[in-house]
Amino acid sequence: MSDNTITRRGFLGLVGAAGATAVLAGCGGSSDSGKTEIEVVTYKQEAVKTFERLQDLFNETHDDIHVTITCPNDATTVLRTRFIREDYPDIVGIGGDVTFSNFVDAGILADVSDFDGISQVKQSYLDTLDKLEFVPTEGIYGVPHSANAAGVLYNRAMFREHGWDIPTTWSEFTALCETVKAAGILPLYLGFKDTWTTLAPWNALAIELAPSDVCQQVNAGTTTFAEHYREVAEKEYALLQYAEDGPFAYGYNDACTAFANGESAMYTIGSYAVPQIRSVNPDMDIDSFVMPAVENADDRILNSGVDLQFCVTAACPHKEAAYEVIRFLIEHDSMQAYVSDQNAVPCVEGDFELPDVLDGMREFIDEGRTADFQDHYYPSEMAVDAQIQTFLIDGDVDKFLAKFDSDWTRYNRDIIAKVQDYYATQG
């Protein structure tokens, strides 16, 4: 296998030797003022204001390092495009999803296990990242910063007014939806025109109904999705009867607006939607609960994954300076500022004030009863979100599951080969 592997570095090295090296010497150099220049690119576009403040604060308090934090729109595409040109920022702030798996696999990220701040990070989130590697890789490739939590957001004032209780099982949930409907209020307003929102209820249902490592099991060839995803699909389909007519006509913004205006009682989305909702109705009293997909309340698990982590690129020439920046970003005050602005869950130990929208999920967070989003393992080019949307439109669960399995093997061919090769050689 490795004999005919051509690395881009080698290929470009030839081109570079022709004399372009001087021009290409780009990122991570020292600026004229003698300070070490550190560039951070994060994909948290919605947190741009927070990061601007943190960036200024860092630069005011550090004489030897100057940091630039940018949060471009569609950052993962921006990053990929820059990587094609071999132009690497020093630190990338990405989610704990398949993009991270690919970056680790491609050898773009540096091992940060020698970073002292790692000891502050909660072990469960380090484990989450570990599981995302296609094949077990020695080392730690990201510093988990914050997590998100997804389930069901609800209008707390409306629930109080009608005396509705928080459901803890699937039958309680459907019964509640019927009650809400009978009160003349829409239980849910879904924005399924934006395909990615179909994944929010999907993930919340899947972690309780399917094994957490179902994707790895399929890659290892021991099971199929048809076996584990049928109930997930059927329960998500069941949500449609409690939503507005034609949920495929409305997008995420429409759904947030409708929920904010009190048109619906609940919204099956993550805590990340709260800033968008409050931009319409700033005083809205929002709380959340864990999606109850099962009949035994004790089997509920909170859907929470690494939403933002900081990874140092292998090409970064000033690893110590990069660590200093990350140390600053995960220290108590910076973290509290971020957590309050973004309704996020901190990944580091410490006494933080959690946003009130997470009240209903608090015990799950404290007890660590969480599991990662299953879509963090789905390859983006397979467009699982669009497949779920297709299924929700035509309602054919057998066709959907068959396509899911056949597409999975097709889009993950190289990864499956790698995984099976790994287990064959390991034993």
Add this chain to the structure above:
Amino acid sequence: MGNNRQRTYYLMLIPILVLFFCFNTLPLLRGFFYSFTNFRGFGGYDMVGLRNYIDLFQDARVGNSYLFTFKLALVSTLAVNVISLAMALALNSKIKFKSALRGMYFIPNILGSLVVGYIFNYFFTYIVPFLTNTTSILADAKWAWVAIVVVCAWQSIAMNTIIYISGLQTVPEDVYEAGSLDGATGWNQFRYLTFPLIMPFFTINMVLCMKNFMMVFDQIMALTSGGPAQSTESISFLIYSNGMAGGQFGFQSANAVVFFILIVTISVLQTRFLNSREEQL
């Protein structure tokens, strides 16, 4: 003397040739190379031979994107040319406020596609369903493509009309006078005099339209993002979303190569066929 002039021409041409080679030919060749690899856009990769091309012809999603794009391009090209020719005839006749009207009808062309897309998005999602008491056409997997045709056509009719107007102005008045003596008026005048004489403009419009609509991207991005149920994924959209945002750089490079060959073939055939029917005065 002659030598000097030649040198000037070369000085003008060579920099452009170099730029064209660097920013067009070279990327094309590299894309061609990547189409034989399983490159993800970063990191290492393996040569996979013709695997991407074999997959391409077995991939239902790619197949659907070709069908959708052809359907869209054919219908839009026909609609745009019929409507803009009619508009050009009207705007070239002796009517009042001709210049003002010409200016107004040109406005869609100067608006950005994304802006137009978002406006129409609102129009189809809220205004049309409100007026007709139906559900949004953009949420209907069967008919969403019609909405895209409407937006594409609305936007490109402006430019095509201008080209037709300039075509109509090349037809000398005495041809019509001579024709009217032979009894060619109304439809006959258009059928036997005007249309054959503006045939070159018809050719250019057909080729440009077809090529533009085959490469439709912005309107899809703004209106449907390929949905609902993946029914409006155009070829360019798929190449971008899976090649850049997804990890299929190699596979989508193969798709791009096939797409490139297809567009060249269609444009050449179209030009040949239509050129053979042009009349000279």
